[in-house]
Amino acid sequence: NTFEFAQIQVEKLASIIGKVKKSMKLMKNLAYMEVLDSGASGAVNFVLGLSGKDVGVAYKERVDHGIYAVSIRGSKSCKLHLGRIVNPLATSLGGSGGGHDKACGAVIPKPKIKQFLKEFNSKLA
Numbered sequence: 399n400t401f402e403f404a405q406i407q408v409e410k411l412a413s414i415i416g417k418v419k420k421s422m423k424l425m426k427n428l429a430y431m432e433v434l435d436s437g438a439s440g441a442v443n444f445v446l447g448l449s450g451k452d453v454g455v456a457y458k459e460r461v462d463h464g465i466y467a468v469s470i471r472g473s474k475s476c477k478l479h480l481g482r483i484v485n486p487l488a489t490s491l492g493g494s495g496g497g498h499d500k501a502c503g504a505v506i507p508k509p510k511i512k513q514f515l516k517e518f519n520s521k522l523a
Contacts, residue, residue: 418444427522430455430515432466439503442469452476453522457511465493466511472500483521487514 414436422431422445429449433441438456446454452475457468468488472480481497488495488504491514495504506514 414441414444415448417441418448422449424449424451425515425519427451427519428453428455428515430457432456433458438467438469442471446471446473453480455515455518457506459508464508466506466508468495468504468506468511468514470497470502470504474500476500478522483518487517487521491517 418431418441422429429445429451431441431445433456438458442454442456444454445456452473454471455468457466459466470480470484472478476499479499481495481499481502484502484504485494485496488506491506491510493504493506493510493514495502495506497503504514
């Protein structure tokens with residue numbers, strides 16, 4: 399069943415790529431998208447790779463908690479420590495976050511997600 403399994407995986411990847419191309423939005427310093435049907439941590443690498451930006455962001459609503467789970471990735475050419483930028487920003491908005499230089503995450507209250515994206519974008523300049 400190896401061939402069938404591989405074929406299923408390729409179809410899943412093609413579907414994710416199509417959704418990212420359709421839903422991804424670009425800002426000056428980052429690309430982002432809301433993920434509706436899978437995990438944000440899987441989609442964020444496609445956002446980064448397909449956008450041409452140095453930073454990719456994907457977020458998914460956690461309806462039962464009133465928050466967004468946010469995944470962030472930086473390209474090899476990204477010179478900033480993303481975890482150190484995300485931590486104080488997320489905290490200032492009533493959430494939490496942090497992580498590594500090129501891979502980090504955050505929890506952002508639902509009403510603050512657009513503000514998070516806008517402020518994060520400005521801090522990447």
